[in-house]
Amino acid sequence: MGLKNHNPLDNIQYRILDKNGIVLKEEDLPKFTDDELMYLYRTMIFSRIIDEKALSYQRQGRMLTYAPNIGQEAAQVGSAYAMEKNDWLVPAFRELGSWLVKGVPLRNIYLYWYGNEWGSYMPEGIRLLPVSVPIASQLQHATGIAMASNIKGEKDVTVAYVGDGGTSEGDFHEALNFAAVFKAPVIFVIQNNQYAISTKGSLQTASKNYALKAIAYGMPGILVDGNDIFAMYKATKTAIDRARNGEGPTLIEAYTYRLGAHTTSDDPTKYRDDSEVEEWKDKDPILRYRIYLMNKGLLTDEIDESMKKELEEEVASIFESIENKSDTEIEDIFKYHYEVMPPQLEEQLNEYKSFLEGGK
Numbered sequence: 001m002g003l004k005n006h007n008p009l010d011n012i013q014y015r016i017l018d019k020n021g022i023v024l025k026e027e028d029l030p031k032f033t034d035d036e037l038m039y040l041y042r043t044m045i046f047s048r049i050i051d052e053k054a055l056s057y058q059r060q061g062r063m064l065t066y067a068p069n070i071g072q073e074a075a076q077v078g079s080a081y082a083m084e085k086n087d088w089l090v091p092a093f094r095e096l097g098s099w100l101v102k103g104v105p106l107r108n109i110y111l112y113w114y115g116n117e118w119g120s121y122m123p124e125g126i127r128l129l130p131v132s133v134p135i136a137s138q139l140q141h142a143t144g145i146a147m148a149s150n151i152k153g154e155k156d157v158t159v160a161y162v163g164d165g166g167t168s169e170g171d172f173h174e175a176l177n178f179a180a181v182f183k184a185p186v187i188f189v190i191q192n193n194q195y196a197i198s199t200k201g202s203l204q205t206a207s208k209n210y211a212l213k214a215i216a217y218g219m220p221g222i223l224v225d226g227n228d229i230f231a232m233y234k235a236t237k238t239a240i241d242r243a244r245n246g247e248g249p250t251l252i253e254a255y256t257y258r259l260g261a262h263t264t265s266d267d268p269t270k271y272r273d274d275s276e277v278e279e280w281k282d283k284d285p286i287l288r289y290r291i292y293l294m295n296k297g298l299l300t301d302e303i304d305e306s307m308k309k310e311l312e313e314e315v316a317s318i319f320e321s322i323e324n325k326s327d328t329e330i331e332d333i334f335k336y337h338y339e340v341m342p343p344q345l346e347e348q349l350n351e352y353k354s355f356l357e358g359g360k
Contacts, residue, residue: 003028003238008211008221013255016230019283021291023230030233034298040081040229041293044073044286046311047097050106051260053315054113058264062323064115069096071227071259072193074285076161077101078232079189079254082240083159088127090142090160092135094191098161102128106318114322117336127156136166139175139188146184146249157243158186159236165196167210176251180217185243187236188251191226193258198271214251226254227285257283 006014016028023029032040051070057063069076076097083089089102099109103126112119112131120130132138142160149156166172167190179186190210194201207213214221220242224235232254239250257280261268268277293299334349335341341349 006222008209008223011208013223013225014231014235015225015228017228017292019288021288030230038298040077041289043077043100047073047100049311049315063113065263065265066113067094067263068260069094072191072256073097074229075191075226075232075254075256078229079236082233082237086156088145088158090129090138090158092138092161093131093133095161102126110319110322136162136169136171140171142186143175143179143184146186147182149185155244157240161189161191163196164192164204176217179249180219183248186249187239190253192253192255197262209253211251211253219249221251223253226256227283229289
């Protein structure tokens with residue numbers, strides 16, 4: 001079934017690359033250059049290594065609570081690669097691959113999870129909202145940004161992410177309704193990783209899937225194999241082109257799986273079986289794409305290992321620089337939140353300065 005004929009009511013996933021790395025229909029393949037194909041793989045590998053290292057750092061007490069993305073790399077990298085530089089990305093908190101594609105430096109990402117507020121400070125030219133931990137509230141912001149683009153006569157498109165649990169929040173429904181009514185150029189990507197912390201999908205909704213929720217709001221919806229990077233790119237690119245042409249929003253469900261814990265504070269063994277995890281490891285998006293690239297002759301074991309070693313060294317070096325140097329000035333703690341510092345904070349700041357002077 002082609003992309004144009006895909007109806008979420010049929011409950012069939014749009015797929016181009018199967019779990020064995022085999023292309024189902026050559027005509028559906030995006031027209032990527034070899035360099036682009038390797039960039040996508042490198043970004044997925046980079047995301048996986050960043051995750052694995054972050055989990056290790058957190059367990060060692062060197063990083064705060066972390067939300068891993070392992071298993072969801074294709075859903076994130078594929079969708080974000082369909083965006084243009086001027087488009088807005090509105091994340092929740094589990095969009096590492098999308099951040100990397102958008103150009104967010106790893107230093108910023110690690111600073112955020114390290115507990116340093118400067119991690120949320122984006123370099124000039126990167127249109128990305130900060131991490132949003134409150135569930136689904138970012139979707140209201142995304143719709144607002146997209147409506148503003150229409151009002152200003154701009155051709156920017158906004159891509160917003162939410163988890164399957166976020167579809168039970170009122171913010172989700174309000175954002176979709178406003179977006180559809182005002183034909184806002186916004187794409188909603190549901191990363192359905194099967195669990196909202198410990199709540200599985202069957203307890204989250206009685207719908208066949210999440211994509212068909214689009215029908216009630218008068219927008220297209222599509223169910224996509226979220227572990228297929230080509231399908232995720234194609235579905236998102238089609239939706240973005242449609243939005244940029246003034247045809248309004250689209251809802252995309254990326255059917256994927258969270259191979260790790262919800263966060264480092266979570267123990268997934270309490271609510272799901274190991275056999276389920278093992279079954280999904282067989283559908284690993286990186287493994288699937290790796291087989292495709294090897295069959296195409298673009299990737300070898302030697303190239304793969306060399307790439308991983310290089311990226312591991314980069315990750316270790318960046319985290320070490322964060323640990324050994326703080327970019328936070330103590331005075332920023334007092335000055336950061338107010339345009340004019342309140343008297344009580346000014347008094348505390350003066351006490352701090354006096355303490356420093358007394359210690360010299």
